[in-house]
Amino acid sequence: MRAFAYVAPTSVADTLDALRTAQPGTKILAGGTTLYDLMKLDIETPPAVIDVHRLAELNTIDVGADELVFGSGARMADVANHPAIKAGYPGISESLWRAASQQLRNMATLGGNLLQRTRCAYFRGGSEFPCNKRAPGSGCAAIGGHDRGHALFGGSDSCIATYAGDLGIALIAFDAVVDVVGPNGERSVPFAELHVEPGEDPTREHVLAPDELIVRIRVPATPAGRGSTYLKIRDRESYAFALASAAVGLVIDGEGLVSECRIALGGVATRPWRATEAEQALLGRPLTPQAARSAGEAAFATARPGTYNGFRVELGIRTVADALRTAGERATR
Numbered sequence: 001m002r003a004f005a006y007v008a009p010t011s012v013a014d015t016l017d018a019l020r021t022a023q024p025g026t027k028i029l030a031g032g033t034t035l036y037d038l039m040k041l042d043i044e045t046p047p048a049v050i051d052v053h054r055l056a057e058l059n060t061i062d063v064g065a066d067e068l069v070f071g072s073g074a075r076m077a078d079v080a081n082h083p084a085i086k087a088g089y090p091g092i093s094e095s096l097w098r099a100a101s102q103q104l105r106n107m108a109t110l111g112g113n114l115l116q117r118t119r120c121a122y123f124r125g126g127s128e129f130p131c132n133k134r135a136p137g138s139g140c141a142a143i144g145g146h147d148r149g150h151a152l153f154g155g156s157d158s159c160i161a162t163y164a165g166d167l168g169i170a171l172i173a174f175d176a177v178v179d180v181v182g183p184n185g186e187r188s189v190p191f192a193e194l195h196v197e198p199g200e201d202p203t204r205e206h207v208l209a210p211d212e213l214i215v216r217i218r219v220p221a222t223p224a225g226r227g228s229t230y231l232k233i234r235d236r237e238s239y240a241f242a243l244a245s246a247a248v249g250l251v252i253d254g255e256g257l258v259s260e261c262r263i264a265l266g267g268v269a270t271r272p273w274r275a276t277e278a279e280q281a282l283l284g285r286p287l288t289p290q291a292a293r294s295a296g297e298a299a300f301a302t303a304r305p306g307t308y309n310g311f312r313v314e315l316g317i318r319t320v321a322d323a324l325r326t327a328g329e330r331a332t333r
């Protein structure tokens with residue numbers, strides 16, 4: 001085991017001080033359900049961790065008339081089970097309770113969930129596998145290799161690893177914003193701009209600096225929240241990552257036409273993926289089974305399958321169509 005320093009600040013202000021003077025490579029620690037995992041695999045080797053898990057000021061949930069505000073330290077289980085989230089934003093609640101296991105959700109935080117790293121088996125598998133994300137310049141074992149779970153969207157010649165999280169798919173659908181603090185003060189990052197595609201540098205996964213702390217996640221209030229769902233298809237019914245998932249939010253007007261439409265895809269792209277073409281395909285139209293299928297087809301029209309993951313194009317189309325059906329029922333209740 002590698003030795004590392006453990007720092008436990010008692011406030012956000014202390015955390016910023018600790019980050020300011022931290023050794024290069026120091027990591028923020030929240031629930032530890034990703035970070036400790038990767039340290040045990042020798043993929044993350046921080047000289048120190050700064051533990052924010054016990055900071056009460058980050059562990060908050062506020063449901064206001066204009067926006068939902070989640071502290072970055074809010075536990076996944078608490079947000080999933082919050083009565084106002086379940087009733088007003090079932091798609092957000094479902095994206096959380098369909099993730100991981102109850103024990104993990106009790107421990108894990110929203111901030112940590114958003115910055116979790118890919119589950120690509122070659123990335124986690126150790127130095128016998130080439131992996132540009134783990135060992136820059138070594139190649140990518142997944143391209144031309146076993147790519148059944150890899151990305152259909154947003155990949156590059158360097159990396160095709162999927163973004164594994166579920167909550168982020170609901171957040172991109174709902175135009176969430178992430179507030180971060182760092183040495184230069186506070187800034188807000190639209191959730192759609194938080195994660196980046198691998199391009200030529202798969203080691204860079206998001207736009208945050210190492211000394212920036214996510215303090216809160218804000219979701220603008222929308223009536224599409226009530227007409228929302230998160231459908232996750234996986235190899236087994238629980239405790240597995242998505243083969244394909246869809247977060248959908250709908251408003252259907254008095255004439256039965258879709259007046260607001262939000263569709264995002266999970267498990268199929270290198271970052272949370274908004275399906276704007278699919279949204280446009282439905283706006284102003286009645287939500288018939290054929291229209292839902294067509295929206296799914298529009299969502300996957302530019303998919304780029306590799307060797308073994310082509311089956312997830314049809315799976316994804318059906319996932320979007322099924323999610324639209326559920327969201328449509330909720331929107332018209």
Ligand SMILES: Cc1cc2nc3c(=O)[nH]c(=O)nc-3n(C[C@H](O)[C@H](O)[C@H](O)COP(=O)(O)OP(=O)(O)OC[C@H]3O[C@@H](n4cnc5c(N)ncnc54)[C@H](O)[C@@H]3O)c2cc1C
Pocket residue numbers: 027028029030031032033034035036037052072073076098099100101104107108109110111112113114115116164165166167212213214215239240241242
């Ligand atoms: C067996 C297993 C199954 C899982 N299945 C799923 C699944 O189906 N769906 C899913 O979405 N997830 C799944 N996960 C991932 C799990 O949800 C994440 O591990 C968890 O959400 C991470 O939260 P944490 O608080 O433990 O983060 P940590 O492990 O503490 O941190 C994760 C990363 O985020 C950074 N970080 C944490 N908080 C902050 C902050 N406030 N500001 C800046 N950076 C921060 C850390 O530095 C670290 O890089 C699974 C995990 C395991 C182990």
Ligand code: SF4
Pocket residue numbers: 118120121122123130131132133134139140141142143150158159160161202
């Ligand atoms: S897909 Fe990305 S993470 Fe997986 S082996 Fe290739 S470079 Fe590494």
